[in-house]
Every structure is written in structure tokens, then in C-alpha cells.
Amino acid sequence: MPAKSRFTRLDAFTKTVEDARVRTTSGGIVTLTSLLLILYLVWGEWSDYRRITVHPELIVDKGRGEKMEIHMNISFPRVPCELLTLDVMDVSGEVQTGVMHGVNKVRLRSESEGGGEIETKALELGADEGGKHLDPEYCGECYGAPAPSNAMKPGCCNTCAEVRDAYAGVSWSFGQGENVEQCEREHYSEHLDAQRREGCRIEGGIRVNKVVGNFHFAPGKSFSNGNMHVHDLENYFAGGEGVEHTFTHQIHHLRFGPQLPDASPSQQILSSAWSNHHLNPLDATSQQTAEKAFNFMYFVKVVSTAYLPLGWERTGSILDIPHELVEL
Structure with a gap:
């Protein structure tokens, strides 16, 4: 018996003869619908098989001593760079005051002038008027405060900035440096008054501990008074003629x-x-x-x-x- 005949005996779906078949419109519609449904189901199963499933998982971070980067670009149109200070502190007790490493201060023109950046040469205002050209034997007075640890010459306050640091170290208000020889030599008060209408943009990044804490922008030098972290706000509140400092700001970018x-x-x-x-x-x-x-x-x-x-x-x-x- 031919092989084909053996298989035809196994056919459970016997066919009628061609002359007995009747083709109808409804039968064609059912056939097309069945084919489309089959294709849709097959495509759906294939897509589901290929779909990437996201499985979120929450775990405890056991890392200690690790640092986190915070990147920022923030403008303060009504506070000059000379008055703006960035401090970082956290629950572990670490305190960073007057942060400048990794952070740039860009002086901005007043809002009435469009708030654009001041040219680079203007950013170095008074840079050569510090302690670079003093007599090697010169030792500036700290006016009753102990010399800061970062002084160029140990035990001395040769620049206005060092006198300000010395005052901050003992929680004294500094003002505009009246009757302070170093500040008068560097024209600190005149430079501060010239910048009163300016703004400031702080851009860059800081590294902090991965613990609860805060970083803040505040006017004036920061120092500790007992268990309190405070800032010298005298120059901020003093303002100038027709100048009102406020903490109006715009966060261009802040990323953790x-x-x-x-x-x-x-x-x-x-x-x-x-x-x-x-x-x-x-x-x-x-x-x-x-x-x-x-x-x-x-x-x-x-x-x-x-x-x-x-x-x-x-x-x-x-x-x-x-x-x-x-x-x-």
C-alpha cells in the first residue's frame, strides 16, 4: 500500500467531494477574521516574550565613608560675590565653611544692566593689592584676635582677608574694615561698595558625606558661636545707597x-x-x-x-x- 494511502486513513477531518462544497461570503469573512486573530495573538505573545521587565529592588546601602557629588549652577542677582558664602555641614559633625574648592564665583552685572557676566579682567579686582608686595619682615596686626591657621605668615595678619578670618575665628563682627590698616591698603571698603549692585553666580561641584546634612548660601563670613553656626550679616543688611540685597535666586542646574x-x-x-x-x-x-x-x-x-x-x-x-x- 502506498505511503500516502496509509496517512490518508489517519485523517480525522474527512473532506467532502468538490461538487458538494458550497463557498459563501460569510465563510470567507470567518476565515479572514480567524487568520487576523491568529496573527494578532501570535504577535502579542512574541512581543510579550521580547518585552524587558523592570524589577525594582530596595536594598540598604552599607557603604561608609563614601562621598556624593552635588553639581550646581545658581544665580543670585541681588547679592555680590564678596558677600556670598557657601557652607556644608552634616550630622557626622563635618563642617566646611566658605567652600571654594571646586566652586567658581562669577560676578554678574546689575539687573538694570542685563545681569551679564563681568569680563575676566574685572574679576581680579584688587588681586594684586594683598600681601604679595610687602616687606618680608612685615607682620600685620590681627587687632586682638589670634592669627588664622591659614595665614601666609604664621602669627601675622598680612592681608584684609586674614584679618577677617581672624575675626571670624573669635566670632567678632568685621564690618567694612574701618581703621584696619590691611583693608585700607587694599581698599576693601571701596571695592565692596563698587560691587553693591552686582549679582553672583555660583557654579561647580562639592563632595559631601552620604548622610543627612545641608549646604547653604548665606551672606557674610561664617563662624561658630557656642553651638550655633552663624554668619556676619552686618555688610548684607547695611546695603548701599539705593541698594537692597535680597536672596532672590534662580537655580539653573542642581544635580545629585x-x-x-x-x-x-x-x-x-x-x-x-x-x-x-x-x-x-x-x-x-x-x-x-x-x-x-x-x-x-x-x-x-x-x-x-x-x-x-x-x-x-x-x-x-x-x-x-x-x-x-x-x-x-
């Missing part, structure tokens, strides 16, 4: 942790439902006030996050989620 590389369009579409790690919620934030004694506070919580897409190497970052982790 390193910048992640830009994702491809397909990755952005895929991750848009669960991640906004390319967004910094405080970017382009601005606040205005007409009061001198007005304090803006931002309470920010950040979560250390690792993104592990398939086929990529481990990348660390800091994720900040505006609707859950940032309270304004």
Missing part, C-alpha cells in the same frame, strides 16, 4: 550624583513609564523676594540608584523623584 549618558529614543520610550533619571526637579527653579531677612529652604531627599539594563555595565547614580522625594 554623576550625569548619566543620554538614552536612545527607544530606551527613553521604554523607561518613560518607570524612570525620570534624566530630569533634575529643581532645574530652572526661580524664587523672588523683596525682603532682606527672608530665608528660602529646600528639603530634598535623594536615593542612591543603580540602573542595570541588559547587556550594560553597572552604573551608579543618584535618583531624585519630584513627586515623592522633593518637598518644596
